[in-house]
Amino acid sequence: MEDRYIDKNGKKLRYGYTTGSCAAAASKAAVQMLSTGRKTDEVHIDTPFGWTIGIDVHPVEVNDCESSCYVTKDSGDDPDITNGMELYAKAEWCQDGTNEDMIVVETGKGIGKVTKKGLSVEPGNPAINPVPMKMIREEVKKVLPQGRGVKVTLWIPKGEELSRKTFNPRLGIVGGISIIGTTGIVEPMSEEALKESYAIEINMQVKEGNRTIILTPGNYGLDYTRKNNLDEKRAVRTSNFIGYMLDKSLEYGVENILFVGHAGKMTKIAAGVYQTHSKYGDGRLETIASYAGICGYGSEVLEKILDSTTTDEAISHIEDKRFEIYEMICERAAEKCRARVFGDVNVETLIFTNEYGFLGKSKNADKLIKELEIGQD
Missing domain, CATH: 3.30.2110.10 (CbiD-like)
Known part of the structure; x- marks a missing residue:
């Protein structure tokens, strides 16, 4: 090598x-x-x-x-x-x-x-x-x-x-x-160099006239975008640098963001975690358990969620209400992203897992999804 x-x-x-x-x-x-x-x-x-x-x-x-x-x-x-x-x-x-x-x-x-x-x-x-x-x-x-x-x-x-x-x-x-x-x-990941390279992609999108873009943490999100007829050419990876990439989106003049991501990282965002590498924080299981409690699950299920190893395992305990719960998590994640950019960029979210597929989207995501579909203006 x-x-x-x-x-x-x-x-x-x-x-x-x-x-x-x-x-x-x-x-x-x-x-x-x-x-x-x-x-x-x-x-x-x-x-x-x-x-x-x-x-x-x-x-x-x-x-x-x-x-x-x-x-x-x-x-x-x-x-x-x-x-x-x-x-x-x-x-x-x-x-x-x-x-x-x-x-x-x-x-x-x-x-x-x-x-x-x-x-x-x-x-x-x-x-x-x-x-x-x-x-x-x-x-x-x-x-x-x-x-x-x-x-x-x-x-x-x-x-x-x-x-x-x-x-x-x-x-x-x-x-x-x-x-x-x-x-x-x-692949070598000099953190600063990597962040800068991702930010350059946002700037390039804006210079090409794309002020409505897709952000996604990584390859899973890109694959989902591709398979669901969304314009992959408008997609930019964030890796774990969620807050940084939102900041750069605001700086470069992005107007709308559809944040598409696997539940593992997106649930962290709903908890206000803007750097999603595990060494900086987590909150996934606690977030899922919180919304499961709101939706009426009792202590037995909540304990199973909190004892889960992965997000998919946690979701397995809320299958009958997972769409209801993840609609709320999506909205919360979108609110956290909008707060990061002071409301000056509209951010909507869509969350999935490889095992369960589509889990939910924020309330006003459909408008951006339609705009970003291949063949749409």
Whole structure:
């Protein structure tokens, strides 16, 4: 990744790769060494991002029965507590004939276990998200001899220590860190450079004559916009910088904003949280519980909401009144956004989740939705 850079407002920042890519590379190398009997110092893996990347490998042991190695996490110029972390993989042949052509993935020290519902991995399983698990299996399959079965064991010596500096314990992930990453690539996020690059997009929209725009925290919102016939060309990502982007919208002369976002972040906005990164604050569960109480739910349901791991899990406890509750949350989020810009920019909101789809919109959102539909003036 030494030659992979992104330019953000004149700053040259180097890309890195995720823990998922580390796990895939270490697994592939271990199986390759077991198959060939030879050490390897580099493997290439394909990432969901679309890049094929080379990752350095440090062999530990190679013999007829097993092989092991480790890779070192490289986060590029992105601040990340896992940068420099060593992830190990050991490969062993499956002796049971029923395991031919099978790939068994197990974990050891330093990789967390999931203990609560609501995450993408079921309780009781290792904290390896679906995309990294798919990457591991696909890369191992490329070097696994036909008709053989292999068991790959992954571990991270300092994983449990590092996990204490993450939000994993709060999510019910115990004993280590998660193997994550939806693209396999870490895009460097110099916060100031990133904020400035997003703000430039707002300015460009206004200069092109678009004073009614869509703001959305990230890719989920962009996908929803695209799938629901809204003009993606008028959409600007905010990431976690909600307050900053509202400020810039006011500064650059935006007149109307349709804020489209996943419930996870948008519920925070309804609680008055304008920087939605988890380290700055939350309030999602408390907000949902507050409106559930207004709608007549009793203490038993409210306790379940407050004990939820994710927003989707909380919503599962209010299914019969979720539209009613989220109409109120949408209106509250819109009011908080308007307050941030002193009422000088009209802001309406629309909230969804990937699991439940559309949840609600603020009272006057339909007018902006109509204006922003593809084919409308």
